[in-house]
Amino acid sequence: MVDFGFGLVPSSRINLDLFDKGKYEELAALEPDVRICMACGSCTAVCTAGKFEPTSLREAIEDIKNARADKALQMLEPCQLCGKCSMVCPRGINTRHLILSINKIYSEK
Amino acid sequence: MKNNILIIGGGPAGLEASAQLQRMGYNVILIERSPKLGGHLAKWDRLFPDRVPADEVLRSLLDATEGVKCFTDTDIRAINRLDKSYNVRLTNGITVLSDAVLVASGFDLFNAVRKEEYGYGIYNQVMTNADLEAYFRTGEDRRIENPRKVGFVHCVGSRDEKAGCRSCSKVCCATAVKQAIEMKQAFPEAEVFCFYMDLRLFGRHYEDLYLEAQKEYGVRFIRGRVAEVSENFDGTLLVKAEDTVASKPLKVTLDLLVLMAGMRPSASGKALGELLGMNVEDDGYFAVRSGIAAGQRSQQPGIFLAGAATGPKTLPETLADARAAAMEVDRYLTEVFPDARNYKQLVKERW
Numbered sequence: 479m480v481d482f483g484f485g486l487v488p489s490s491r492i493n494l495d496l497f498d499k500g501k502y503e504e505l506a507a508l509e510p511d512v513r514i515c516m517a518c519g520s521c522t523a524v525c526t527a528g529k530f531e532p533t534s535l536r537e538a539i540e541d542i543k544n545a546r547a548d549k550a551l552q553m554l555e556p557c558q559l560c561g562k563c564s565m566v567c568p569r570g571i572n573t574r575h576l577i578l579s580i581n582k583i584y585s586e587k
Numbered sequence: 588m589k590n591n592i593l594i595i596g597g598g599p600a601g602l603e604a605s606a607q608l609q610r611m612g613y614n615v616i617l618i619e620r621s622p623k624l625g626g627h628l629a630k631w632d633r634l635f636p637d638r639v640p641a642d643e644v645l646r647s648l649l650d651a652t653e654g655v656k657c658f659t660d661t662d663i664r665a666i667n668r669l670d671k672s673y674n675v676r677l678t679n680g681i682t683v684l685s686d687a688v689l690v691a692s693g694f695d696l697f698n699a700v701r702k703e704e705y706g707y708g709i710y711n712q713v714m715t716n717a718d719l720e721a722y723f724r725t726g727e728d729r730r731i732e733n734p735r736k737v738g739f740v741h742c743v744g745s746r747d748e749k750a751g752c753r754s755c756s757k758v759c760c761a762t763a764v765k766q767a768i769e770m771k772q773a774f775p776e777a778e779v780f781c782f783y784m785d786l787r788l789f790g791r792h793y794e795d796l797y798l799e800a801q802k803e804y805g806v807r808f809i810r811g812r813v814a815e816v817s818e819n820f821d822g823t824l825l826v827k828a829e830d831t832v833a834s835k836p837l838k839v840t841l842d843l844l845v846l847m848a849g850m851r852p853s854a855s856g857k858a859l860g861e862l863l864g865m866n867v868e869d870d871g872y873f874a875v876r877s878g879i880a881a882g883q884r885s886q887q888p889g890i891f892l893a894g895a896a897t898g899p900k901t902l903p904e905t906l907a908d909a910r911a912a913a914m915e916v917d918r919y920l921t922e923v924f925p926d927a928r929n930y931k932q933l934v935k936e937r938w
Contacts, residue, residue: 519829520812522831522836523828524814524827
């Protein structure tokens with residue numbers, strides 16, 4: 479694409495070229511469960527915080543894979559770590575631990 | 588010489604294999620532990636994708652087994668391998684000396700009570716796919732009284748590691764779409780929702796069924812697993828899922844929720860497997876001899892497998908599997924079994 483040197487709004491397109499593989503592998507080493515999510519949405523469906531603020535572990539995982547870790551962190555900010563999502567996850571992901579690890583790894587500048 | 592062949596399980600796989608082997612001239616003994624032949628097919632109303640009556644299909648399967656010795660209400664008490672054959676003692680007191688054994692022990696439906704969050708057996712308006720088929724057969728079910736909003740939950744006891752059921756049951760997607768259409772036919776005013784994770788409509792004409800459900804019947808397909816169900820004061824159900832396409836948590840009030848209980852390895856098949864010393868894989872279904880080309884041979888010489896005993900299958904797949912098993916049995920009984928002197932060598936080479 480020709481870069482005209484200016485833009486009115488940032489592109490909302492997913493750009494996989496920006497994906498930080500190193501950081502993702504770091505997360506996956508700490509939290510192998512991040513790879514097994516099948517995006518069923520059970521976590522989001524039962525999320526107590528999600529009733530009030532956009533909160534979704536499924537979406538956060540998607541955001542990370544789509545090079546938008548900033549959105550992922552935002553998405554997880556309202557989380558109260560109540561653990562309801564871990565009760566319904568059909569793949570048995572330790573969701574609370576995963577959320578903490580995402581915060582730990584992607585909050586580092 | 589007419590070899591004795593024992594077939595265990597009187598569902599579609601057992602019936603079809605019996606008919607084929609009987610036609611080849613073998614002496615077939617079919618045993619079924621329940622009082623009735625037909626397995627799950629006998630409890631179903633109509634079949635996807637064409638919605639033909641299950642009774643018609645079962646009738647033709649039964650008609651073809653003319654001449655087969657059938658024992659219902661019969662199980663195996665003991666079995667031991669002689670030199671080449673199997674000496675089988677049945678619970679009805681009869682002893683069979685069988686040159687080949689075909690295990691067609693089928694599947695059990697997942698016990699939906701185990702998914703407590705869906706409320707089967709707790710809330711009045713939650714039923715299973717099997718309950719709905721029973722309703723279609725009899726027209727009677729206290730839960731169904733002109734429902735206005737109906738939901739179908741895919742993958743109940745399938746693709747659920749937590750419930751110990753990793754595998755896809757293969758038939759529930761098409762069954763749910765079929766039942767959704769039938770529900771709309773019975774109650775045209777009703778709104779019907781299907782909650783799915785992936786729609787696996789792989790077979791011939793299945794996609795047509797899906798298109799028909801969308802186009803002709805306006806069934807709503809929502810991509811998200813139902814995570815929670817609760818009962819309102821008036822007896823209706825509050826169902827929660829995420830609409831993962833819209834990326835929003837979703838709730839909907841329904842009059843009726845149908846759980847698509849998946850296929851699990853048969854419990855009686857498992858007990859039988861222990862008696863026969865047959866291995867199961869991690870998923871609980873019987874292991875075939877080795878790899879992809881082993882077909883219907885088990886790990887024990889002379890013992891064959893057909894149908895859902897080796898994993899979830901559709902009805903046409905089960906019937907094809909049963910026919911293939913009949914061929915394998917025939918090959919074994921003509922090429923390997925009669926050669927008394929080289930039997931062990933032949934088993935090593937060809938089993």
